Each structure stands twice: as structure tokens, then as C-alpha cells.
Amino acid sequence: MNTAQKSLRDKPVARWSALIIVSITMFCGYFFTDVMSPLKPLLEKDLGWTSGDYGWFTSAYGWFNVFFFMLFIGGIILDKVGARITGLLASGIMVIGASLKYYAIANTFPEGATILGHSKQVALAALGFAIFGTGVEIMGITVSKIIVRWFKGYEMALAMGLQVAVARIGTLLAMAAPLRIVDYFHGNIAAPLAFCLVLLIIGFLSYFVYIVMDKKLEASMEKVEDGQESDSEEGFSFKDLKAVFANRGFWYIAILCVLFYSSVFPFLKYATDFFINKFGMAPERAGDLPGLLPLGTLFLTPIFGGIYDKVGKGATIMIIGSILLVLIHGLFAVEGLTNVTLAVILVLLLGVALSLVPSAMWPSVAKIIPEKQLGTAFSMIFWVQNWGLMGVPLLIGVVLEKFCITSAPGAEKVTYNYHIPMLIFMGFGVLSVVFAFLLKNADKKKGYGLELPNMKK
């Protein structure tokens, strides 16, 4: 390819700069997603929440995505109007939802005021989280499509891995920082939310820089004669949707996605409480342990992504990650295993699993589905995944409240036995292994190329 035929995406500095900018927005989104997780014991102690309240509030993340088909609508908008407008809308929605959640936690409401059977505070916080969840998920599909747009034929899995790694720094901070921020602000439980809200506004503003870059990319692509890239901008059609639905590989990857993530992200929502209850950790330090999980993924996701780019073996990588999940949650479930060193090792291994599967899963979607249907495909996969992100935290909250309380009724501090929740997480792991094998089998029959490298020779 001579210089005259090059578009902006062919320049490494340009495509990596685009990646950095969208990664910042996602980092802020992931931080806010999990910022309340280490606060569960405090929400119960200081604000009078129950585990059921917490489970219901946490499940709100997926409400609009699942029931109002917001991801589906977001995917159509993305394929129709492109990443510039969709990304801006999504990050704006994140800021609005986060503001409402902050308002709910920062204020006190008249005792006895309830909405849908929950206190006004829990209900408003949940509504804010539901709005935020819509924004961050649509942003997620937008960023996935942006990466394909800039990196297809280049370091696509590495770029996806790096973006996820940066986002996971947000999760790491969400685990390690909130209790320290609360302490610093003399027990103000809303302070971590305020801090995070400021970051989200920064993420929103940084997206404007991406918009400028995207416009330049488009202009440069118009100059490229062969018209290859313009194929990807045909937009949504119901024919495409039918084609995505009719693809068996799509369903295997979507089901693997919901099963795998159901045993990781919802686990993180309860991890601090779990380590306090099972491993007897001090509440102020218990958030540090789940913080190790995203820490490992920072380095490993890009490494595994790089391996997939160069060597291939995508389906095998997903099988190994799923098997690890079963072993980890299985050991967490064993009663009497309360050694903190073992807990550290298992959390680090969970980080390996959370690096292996996503590093291979997301780039594999682009191998199964044509680029012009990718917005729709990513949004449908996220939609299926959101059933788990919504339902599983709710399930765990209800199970904890109904079957796992070990403290005497009316005790000042409620304690839990996490055996059943861990078995539930392990069950999702077992099903993930089954679907990872089905995917590998389908790849052999249909020749998606999941075991082949991503990079052009």
C-alpha cells in the first residue's frame, strides 16, 4: 500500500491515541460500576440496608438494558449514526445516572418512604444505577466497534485487551479506594461517589477529543480508493439482525459470555463482604483482596490478547479460562478453607481467568460476525450478558438474606455463610466450560478461524 492510499488508521500513533482516549472514558465507567461494592457492610450498618436491598440495587444495573432493550436500541443507533454520536450520548447518560445515584446516597429521606417495597433511598439509588448501566453498556459496545474500526488487520486483540486492562484499573480502584475515601471524609459514605462522578465528567469531556479524531479518520478513509472501509458503514438492517440470530457461533459466544461473567462481576459485588465473613478479614482491608483481581488482569489481558493475535488458539484460551473458574469457586465454596494466603492465590487465579476469556472472546466476535453487523452483534451479546449482571446479584442477595445469615436475629452486625453463593458461582463456571467446548466444536465445523492468529502476515 503506498502513502497516498493510507488512511489515518494505518498510522500507529493515530490508532493508539484513539485507543487511549476511549479507554479513559471506559476506565471512569468501570470505576463507578463497582464503587459501591466495598461499601456493602457500611450500607447495612450506617444506612440500614439489607442484603436483599443491596442485591436489588445492584441488579438495577441491567434493568433498562434487559427490559427496555436499551442495548439493542443502542446497537441500532450505533450502526445507524456511528460511534461519534452514540458515544457522546452514552457517556452523557452515564453522568446523569451517576448524579442521581450520588443524590440518593448523599441525602436522607423521611423514614417509611418507600418505592416498590424498598426505601426511597434504595429505590432512587437503583434508578440512578439503572440509568448509568444503560450508558456504560452502550459505551462498551461503542468502544468495541471503535477498536475494530481502527485496529482490524492490526493488533486488534491486543488493543481490546489493553482497553479492558485500563477499564479494570477502574475496577481495581473501585475495590481499594472507597473505604479509604469514606475514612478520609470522616465516614461520609457518599464521598467515593462524588469523587467518581467528577471522573465520569472528565471521561465525558475526553470523548470530544475522540470525536475530532474520528472525523479525521473518516476524511482520510474517503480518500482511500478501494472503498474497503466504507463497507463497514452500511448501517443496521433487520436482514443483518436475522443473519446474526441465525449464526450458531453467535449464540455459543453469547451464552458463554453470560455464564462466564455471571460468576465474575456479581462475585465482585459481594467479594468484600465474602472475605470479611469467610476469611475474617478486617473490613477496612477487605476491599484490597478483590482489588488484586483486576490488578492481575491489567498485564495478562493484553498479553493473552497479543498471543491470540500472533498464535491464535482463541477457543482453547476460552476453555482454559472457564475451567479455572470452576476450580476457583469450587475451592472458595469449601467450608473450613479460611486461609488468607489461599484466598490471595485464588483471587489472583480468578484474575488469570478474567484475562484469558475476555482477551479471546471479544476479538472472536469479529471473526464470527461481519463488520457491518458488529454493532448489532456486540449489543445482542451484551444484552444476553446483562440478564446475568442483573439477575445473579439479585439472586445472591436473596439467597444470602434467606438462607445464609449466621448471626442471631436482631444482632447489631449481620454475618453470613457464603457456601451456597459460591456453589452458585461454581455452577456458572461448569456451564461456561460446556459452552466453550461447544464453541470450539462449532469453529471446527464452520471454520470461523477462532484457533487462527488475528494478524495479517
Ligand SMILES: C[C@H](NC(=O)[C@@H](N)CCCCN)C(=O)O
Ligand atoms: C469488555 C467486557 N465488558 C463487559 O462485559 C460489559 N458488558 C460489562 C462491564 C461491567 C463492568 N464491571 C469486560 O469488561 O470484560
